[in-house]
Amino acid sequence: MLKIENIEKTFNKGTVNEKKALCGVTLVLEDGDFATVVGSNGAGKSTLFNAVAGTFFPDSGSIELDGRNITYVPEHIRSHEIGRLFQDPLMGTAPNMTIEENLSVAYLRASTGRKGIFSRTGRKEKQFFREQLALLNMGLEDRMENPVGLLSGGQRQALTLLMATVVTPKILMLDEHTAALDPATAAKVMELTRRIVRERNITCLMVTHNMHQALDAGNRTLMMDSGRIVFDVKGKQREGMTVDDLLRKFAENAGKGLDNDRILLS
Amino acid sequence: MSGFLTVGIVQTALEIGLIYSLIALSLFISYSILNICDLSTDGCYTLGSAVGAMVTIAGHPLLAIPAAMLSGVCSGFITALLQTRFGVESILAGIIVNTGLYTINLAVMGFSANVSIFGTDTVFSLVKNLSENEVWQNWSRLILLSLIIIGICLAIHWFLGTRLGLSIRATGDSPAMVRASSINPAFTITVGLCLSNSFTGLAGCLIAQYNKSTNITIGTGMVTIALASLVIGETISGKRKMPVRIACVVLGSCLYRFIISLALRLNVPTEAFKLVSALIVAIALIAPNVKQKIALQMRKRAQG
Numbered sequence: 001m002l003k004i005e006n007i008e009k010t011f012n013k014g015t016v017n018e019k020k021a022l023c024g025v026t027l028v029l030e031d032g033d034f035a036t037v038v039g040s041n042g043a044g045k046s047t048l049f050n051a052v053a054g055t056f057f058p059d060s061g062s063i064e065l066d067g068r069n070i071t072y073v074p075e076h077i078r079s080h081e082i083g084r085l086f087q088d089p090l091m092g093t094a095p096n097m098t099i100e101e102n103l104s105v106a107y108l109r110a111s112t113g114r115k116g117i118f119s120r121t122g123r124k125e126k127q128f129f130r131e132q133l134a135l136l137n138m139g140l141e142d143r144m145e146n147p148v149g150l151l152s153g154g155q156r157q158a159l160t161l162l163m164a165t166v167v168t169p170k171i172l173m174l175d176e177h178t179a180a181l182d183p184a185t186a187a188k189v190m191e192l193t194r195r196i197v198r199e200r201n202i203t204c205l206m207v208t209h210n211m212h213q214a215l216d217a218g219n220r221t222l223m224m225d226s227g228r229i230v231f232d233v234k235g236k237q238r239e240g241m242t243v244d245d246l247l248r249k250f251a252e253n254a255g256k257g258l259d260n261d262r263i264l265l266s
Numbered sequence: 267m268s269g270f271l272t273v274g275i276v277q278t279a280l281e282i283g284l285i286y287s288l289i290a291l292s293l294f295i296s297y298s299i300l301n302i303c304d305l306s307t308d309g310c311y312t313l314g315s316a317v318g319a320m321v322t323i324a325g326h327p328l329l330a331i332p333a334a335m336l337s338g339v340c341s342g343f344i345t346a347l348l349q350t351r352f353g354v355e356s357i358l359a360g361i362i363v364n365t366g367l368y369t370i371n372l373a374v375m376g377f378s379a380n381v382s383i384f385g386t387d388t389v390f391s392l393v394k395n396l397s398e399n400e401v402w403q404n405w406s407r408l409i410l411l412s413l414i415i416i417g418i419c420l421a422i423h424w425f426l427g428t429r430l431g432l433s434i435r436a437t438g439d440s441p442a443m444v445r446a447s448s449i450n451p452a453f454t455i456t457v458g459l460c461l462s463n464s465f466t467g468l469a470g471c472l473i474a475q476y477n478k479s480t481n482i483t484i485g486t487g488m489v490t491i492a493l494a495s496l497v498i499g500e501t502i503s504g505k506r507k508m509p510v511r512i513a514c515v516v517l518g519s520c521l522y523r524f525i526i527s528l529a530l531r532l533n534v535p536t537e538a539f540k541l542v543s544a545l546i547v548a549i550a551l552i553a554p555n556v557k558q559k560i561a562l563q564m565r566k567r568a569q570g
């Protein structure tokens with residue numbers, strides 16, 4: 001369970017560039033919740049993600065994951081329990097390392113303590129990686145010795161998804177992870193995401209600019225604007241919603257016209 | 267081999283090339299793998315040679331080796347500390363450490379600019395005296411250095427395949443991925459720089475014992491020389507597998523010494539050596555780019 005309580009974050013405080021990115025965001029994600037987050041550019045979605053991931057610490061408020069206060073826990077320690085995918089498919093993987101080496105690095109999250117830092121990837125693990133890669137259905141299991149830089153964006157994003165979930169995280173955070181992919185590949189990566197999240201009952205938070213996706217995927221939809229969560233819908237009410245409803249809500253809450261092509265085009 | 271290039275010249279070029287290849291391997295770890303410009307190389311190399319020389323004079327030529335490596339580790343640790351804990355830009359961290367090391371090196375050498383270790387045993391004389399055989403007497407240095415370098419190369423290859431080694435490679439390759447994979451980049455950078463600088467220190471120690479002397483300016487421009495060797499090596503190896511890349515770094519260093527030996531043979535004055543070094547680096551860096559441009563011109567011309 002993820003419990004975010006009243007977190008605030010202001011960038012460039014005290015300068016002309018001061019930007020209140022988060023203004024008291026409160027959010028509780030139950031175990032197994034799959035929430036989609038929509039909102040215009042600059043609404044604070046990525047800031048919220050980065051606050052949970054620990055890229056920076058919030059100015060005030062607290063973040064709890066499974067009852068443990070992680071507000072000021074460093075990023076690399078949190079990542080034992082948090083899986084993350086970025087919009088840029090190039091960010092989540094190391095291009096000059098092989099698929100197998102990338103998975104080995106991701107699999108480090110499974111090990112606790114310092115023992116074994118001089119150990120190598122064993123045959124058992126390689127077999128495990130191969131099986132996991134085969135599930136992606138992209139033929140990557142036969143290319144484990146290839147550098148990741150040779151893969152396409154979609155393949156890299158699928159691999160990143162596998163790396164983020166190879167050790168089941170307490171929460172999976174997807175920051176527009178299909179936005180940079182072509183429609184067919186995006187659909188495939190999204191399908192993979194849903195399958196993995198469903199099979200292992202992972203709590204998931206996903207930013208998207210695709211309104212269909214926002215209603216279609218998961219069981220809950222949040223809307224952010226100006227650093228606040230302005231709309232939170234789930235259950236019966238959500239099932240009855242159409243893309244038009246969501247867009248109207250969007251305009252209502254934001255109190256301004258839609259200036260984002262990507263939202264209109266969806 | 268007679269006439270222009272004598273066996274002696276080739277032998278010396280190989281011996282020095284092998285010693286310098288340690289610095290190239292050091293930069294291979296910091297620059298190619300970790301993607302960090304560590305400019306403390308010059309000072310760290312002098313530190314290694316100063317520590318190595320002093321311990322050798324004290325009568326412990328073997329102990330000098332770990333001592334010099336340890337001094338390199340300390341230097342690397344401070345460089346890493348500045349950039350990971352205190353957020354100093356990596357280039358600045360190296361320059362600061364490099365500057366500070368000058369005084370430290372002088373202090374290690376007892377505030378004298380030159381130290382001579384004539385009259386005491388070195389690792390080279392110890393190995394040489396193992397046998398009276400003439401061939402052994404001639405080639406023992408090269409054999410010893412080859413064994414050391416092969417050992418170090420195997421160790422590097424082994425290390426980069428371990429979990430810690432993979433984490434270090436990932437740190438230089440994709441910082442975002444590293445943070446998302448529960449690796450502490452501060453830790454991997456520190457380990458990487460300590461390791462790389464230990465090789466620089468070792469090179470300093472070996473060169474001091476090889477020359478039976480050291481001085482405070484021995485490290486000047488060493489980072490350029492090592493970079494030249496590294497660039498030559500990486501140009502040869504391209505994007506091949508790790509063992510080939512490591513071997514090519516050593517090969518690049520030996521090739522570089524050959525070019526310098528040729529320059530020596532052609533009676534280029536020693537004062538011009540730094541300029542020659544800089545030219546070699548520039549040519550090695552420019553070569554791939556010029557090759558592409560020429561290919562493009564050819565294609566253009568072919569189209570008329």
